[in-house]
Amino acid sequence: xNWIPNIFRRSKIHDDLSEEMRLHIEERxxxxxxxxxxxxxAGRQARVAFGNRTLVEERSRAVWMWPTVxxxxxxxxxxxxxxxxxxxxxxxxxVTLALAIGANAVVFGVLNSLVLRPVNxxxxxxxxxxxxxxxxxxxxxxxxxDLRDRTRSFDELAAMELSQVALDSGKxxxxxxxxxxxxxxxxxxxxxxxxxxxxxxxxxRGVNSAPYIVLSYSYWQSHFQADRNVVGRVVRxxxxxxxxxxxxxxxFRGTFTFxxxxxxxxxxxxxxxxxxxxxxxxxxxxxxxxLGHLKxxxxxxxxxxxxxxxxxxxxxxxxxENTHEEFALGRAGxxxxxxxxxxxxxxxxxxxxxxxxxxxxxxxxxLFAARASDRSREVALRLALGSSRKRILRQLMTEALLISLxxxxxxxxxxxxxxxxxxxxQPFSGVxxxxxxxxxxxxxxxxxxxxxxxxxxxxxxxxxxxxxTNPYEVVKAGMSQRAGRRLTMRDILLVAQIAICxxxxxxxxxxxxxxxxxxxxxxGIEPNNVMxxxxxxxxxxxxxxxxxxxxxxxxxxxxxxxxVEHVGLxxxxxxxxxxxxxxxxxxxxxxxxRSANAAANAFMYVMSPDYLHAAGTTLLEGRTxxxxxxxxxxxxxxxxxxxxxxxxxxASNAVGKYYKVADGTRIEVVGVVEDGKYLSVTEAQQPAVxxxxxxxxxxGEQWMLVRSSRDPEQIAAAVRASLHSIDAGMPLxxxxxxxxxDFSMFPARMASLSLGVLGVMGAMLSITGIFGMAAYSVSxxxxxxxxxxxxxxxxxxxxxxxxxxxxxxxxxGSAAGLLLGLLATRVLAYIVYQxxxxxPLVLAGVVLAMVLLGLVATWIPxxxxxxxxxxxxxxxx
Amino acid sequence: MRETTxxxxxxxxxxxxxxxxxxxxxxxxxxxxxxxxxxxxxxxQVEEGSLYPALQRLLKAKQVKAEWGxxxxxxxVRTYQITAAGVRHLEQQISSFERMFEGxxxxxxxxxxxAN
Numbered sequence: 001x002n003w004i005p006n007i008f009r010r011s012k013i014h015d016d017l018s019e020e021m022r023l024h025i026e027e028r029x030x031x032x033x034x035x036x037x038x039x040x041x042a043g044r045q046a047r048v049a050f051g052n053r054t055l056v057e058e059r060s061r062a063v064w065m066w067p068t069v070x071x072x073x074x075x076x077x078x079x080x081x082x083x084x085x086x087x088x089x090x091x092x093x094x095v096t097l098a099l100a101i102g103a104n105a106v107v108f109g110v111l112n113s114l115v116l117r118p119v120n121x122x123x124x125x126x127x128x129x130x131x132x133x134x135x136x137x138x139x140x141x142x143x144x145x146d147l148r149d150r151t152r153s154f155d156e157l158a159a160m161e162l163s164q165v166a167l168d169s170g171k172x173x174x175x176x177x178x179x180x181x182x183x184x185x186x187x188x189x190x191x192x193x194x195x196x197x198x199x200x201x202x203x204x205r206g207v208n209s210a211p212y213i214v215l216s217y218s219y220w221q222s223h224f225q226a227d228r229n230v231v232g233r234v235v236r237x238x239x240x241x242x243x244x245x246x247x248x249x250x251x252f253r254g255t256f257t258f259x260x261x262x263x264x265x266x267x268x269x270x271x272x273x274x275x276x277x278x279x280x281x282x283x284x285x286x287x288x289x290x291l292g293h294l295k296x297x298x299x300x301x302x303x304x305x306x307x308x309x310x311x312x313x314x315x316x317x318x319x320x321e322n323t324h325e326e327f328a329l330g331r332a333g334x335x336x337x338x339x340x341x342x343x344x345x346x347x348x349x350x351x352x353x354x355x356x357x358x359x360x361x362x363x364x365x366x367l368f369a370a371r372a373s374d375r376s377r378e379v380a381l382r383l384a385l386g387s388s389r390k391r392i393l394r395q396l397m398t399e400a401l402l403i404s405l406x407x408x409x410x411x412x413x414x415x416x417x418x419x420x421x422x423x424x425x426q427p428f429s430g431v432x433x434x435x436x437x438x439x440x441x442x443x444x445x446x447x448x449x450x451x452x453x454x455x456x457x458x459x460x461x462x463x464x465x466x467x468x469t470n471p472y473e474v475v476k477a478g479m480s481q482r483a484g485r486r487l488t489m490r491d492i493l494l495v496a497q498i499a500i501c502x503x504x505x506x507x508x509x510x511x512x513x514x515x516x517x518x519x520x521x522x523x524g525i526e527p528n529n530v531m532x533x534x535x536x537x538x539x540x541x542x543x544x545x546x547x548x549x550x551x552x553x554x555x556x557x558x559x560x561x562x563x564v565e566h567v568g569l570x571x572x573x574x575x576x577x578x579x580x581x582x583x584x585x586x587x588x589x590x591x592x593x594r595s596a597n598a599a600a601n602a603f604m605y606v607m608s609p610d611y612l613h614a615a616g617t618t619l620l621e622g623r624t625x626x627x628x629x630x631x632x633x634x635x636x637x638x639x640x641x642x643x644x645x646x647x648x649x650x651a652s653n654a655v656g657k658y659y660k661v662a663d664g665t666r667i668e669v670v671g672v673v674e675d676g677k678y679l680s681v682t683e684a685q686q687p688a689v690x691x692x693x694x695x696x697x698x699x700g701e702q703w704m705l706v707r708s709s710r711d712p713e714q715i716a717a718a719v720r721a722s723l724h725s726i727d728a729g730m731p732l733x734x735x736x737x738x739x740x741x742d743f744s745m746f747p748a749r750m751a752s753l754s755l756g757v758l759g760v761m762g763a764m765l766s767i768t769g770i771f772g773m774a775a776y777s778v779s780x781x782x783x784x785x786x787x788x789x790x791x792x793x794x795x796x797x798x799x800x801x802x803x804x805x806x807x808x809x810x811x812x813g814s815a816a817g818l819l820l821g822l823l824a825t826r827v828l829a830y831i832v833y834q835x836x837x838x839x840p841l842v843l844a845g846v847v848l849a850m851v852l853l854g855l856v857a858t859w860i861p862x863x864x865x866x867x868x869x870x871x872x873x874x875x876x877x
Numbered sequence: 878m879r880e881t882t883x884x885x886x887x888x889x890x891x892x893x894x895x896x897x898x899x900x901x902x903x904x905x906x907x908x909x910x911x912x913x914x915x916x917x918x919x920x921x922q923v924e925e926g927s928l929y930p931a932l933q934r935l936l937k938a939k940q941v942k943a944e945w946g947x948x949x950x951x952x953x954v955r956t957y958q959i960t961a962a963g964v965r966h967l968e969q970q971i972s973s974f975e976r977m978f979e980g981x982x983x984x985x986x987x988x989x990x991x992a993n
Contacts, residue, residue, distance in 0.1 A: 013933075016943075016945075016955065017933070019955075020905075020906055020929070020955050021929060023952070023953060023954065023955075024906050024907045024910075027907045027952065028907065028925070049925050050924070050925045051924035051925060051926035052926065053926060055926075057929075059930040060929045060930045060932075060933040062930075063930060063933040063934050063937055
């Protein structure tokens, strides 16, 4: 390989060559002049005899070139010059692609981190979460122990539970979220500590035996200022001393997607942390994840059979607590109940983003085709001067690739910035919810691939055009004036592109409509003017016995605040982030009270007497509770209308009827309340019961609802002062209920937002597409239009001639897109709440949107067509 | 001017003629063209420019070397000289070319060839 030194000698070689050739022609000229020719004639003859000097020079240089790379570099430089000459085209093309590739990179980033590799642990492919086939993953601790000890398919099983504690490290105690895990959690996941050590199976020696806390890297950074001496320090967790033993590595964020744990505690210390413990209650399913690596060589199906075997044994041994449930395996990360919708949603987004890219390619393809036909004269000249068609195609291809790479780079840049924002975004203060989308190498690779593929896609559009060019015809006749009535490639591309865009616009409108409907449906509560106060008496060391009395004092203190209308207390407010409780209910006649015979698994709310007024839930029948519905009174319950209809026959005669709970207690229904939404706004109507706080186990952790039309800030201050006068150390979170509701609206909002963004992108793409087409067709036919005007055509006729075709194509494309979009929204309806394609408003909206897009996009070309001055045009030619 | 349409030379033919000319005496590009046209009795109408890519190939293969100088007519010229490698290459080429030519002649005109 001797091209390396040649590169440095290159310019000398080129200079020598040019000089030599110049001297050659000079010598020939002089000789011809010596034979009696005029200088001009001699010069011409000499050049003819020499042949095509440029070509000779190029070929001579080619001898020395590092062949492909060098000529590609040449192409690139030429392409850059060409693109600089038409900045409008270049910018439009790059922006279009940047948007399309950016959207795809973002969606891929989300897909990549949520679906493809949700948990950042080694050997993630053999890590499974044990789900029930009903998609929920909740399990009780005793069941977990049995599963762990009796199954043979897993190396080891770990379990974890979400937990919120007050952490006191000497300054003001802060309420933070984290995991209570089985002590083998880190061993199962094979996580090495970043600092100190992590707790392990051998730390677990019975109840409250492991007062250790492990901090997450981000919490250690933000709240302990990355202090390396933190290991060994004793902090107070809900007033109990725990030793910080280590910090997890930064890349590990737990096995529960969307939830960034701040700490990890051994679950055996649950009794200390919470003041009571669920570790002995087989019926209390508090564990949100049980997970482990499959043994090498064990197939998932075998493991499921193994789990079902153990499950059948548990059902036989504990029929009251265990229903017949079949197991399934899920991927760690997305919790079972979330996994399916998230996966479906992200897949739908991927498809839509792919459509965007296709539309962008179609758009650029027609732009390039238009450009190639504008340049057909140049192409013809180059062909006539001896350039090969291959060379010209390579040139066009180079331009396309340059644009696609520039667009890809811009899109990638934007999307990485956006993903980083998303990654650090905490939509809710106080809850470590986040969308874990750290951009990685895969994203760069995908963006590069997309750029290259789309570049190739739209650069092949004008190929046929170039191959067909007949240089002689073009040079002789000027622009080929085949004023096409024929269907060209460009028309097809435009229709395809508009159809795709219409699909996007339709789906985003359907999604947005669905959201609007969801937001305006009746949730069975009236959150306006209500302040939520979250407290946890267990965090301040109260034991069971004195909780109820304190709660009553708190309610009375709040009611005494001027301007407060109602005060309610409840275990969890509906649609709150705290989750919900559910309970098995049986018909009064059922005597075999195993869970399999339950009439329903109803939402269960534990409330104070005035809760209904505070929450704004309407009482339809019967009465609400009083403080006299206490332990000595007969057990009473309120039910919602769905419960009454489903289990008691009907709402109107439900009052006075009874239902049973798992321990056999008969509970009298004393009232019926309106239906509502409890866990998420998208759920189907569920049965719910409301029980008096006076007849239940004390809550400790509870929410107070304060209804008042006074200024929220003042109320918040008064609430704080009043509750702190009861207990100065009580941890309080005060916020507006509407703000809290954002939490349950979050998924639907995010879904609609992303679909809306894609819809807007689709609309923008169709504008540029139609605009390009219309502008091109006007500029092509300016002369014809000029003649028409000169011959007396009216404005309407001119417009018809100029824009009829693009508008017809727009109509065809929109109709096709609308149809496809309606088909597509059937799929969408599974994801977006209340998304229905059979909505006249959506249909009208899409049609209107497409018409508006058409008007916007053809406005400027239409103005240009109308402004045609025949005199100027005809004089020019 | 030309009776017949010019025919492309086969690959390597021009190089061979250049090397042969240079073996007789070093020359610059213009002189080489003149020489080849004269020696072929103007039967070979070589486009003058096509000489240069060929010369570059020979330079790259180190079969000739070039030097700027001044000619007898006091012109600035770049004179080419054949190298030892060039001579070896030329001899190989000539012998293989002669065999090829003989073969072609036999196929085209068997009688005449056997008469020889």
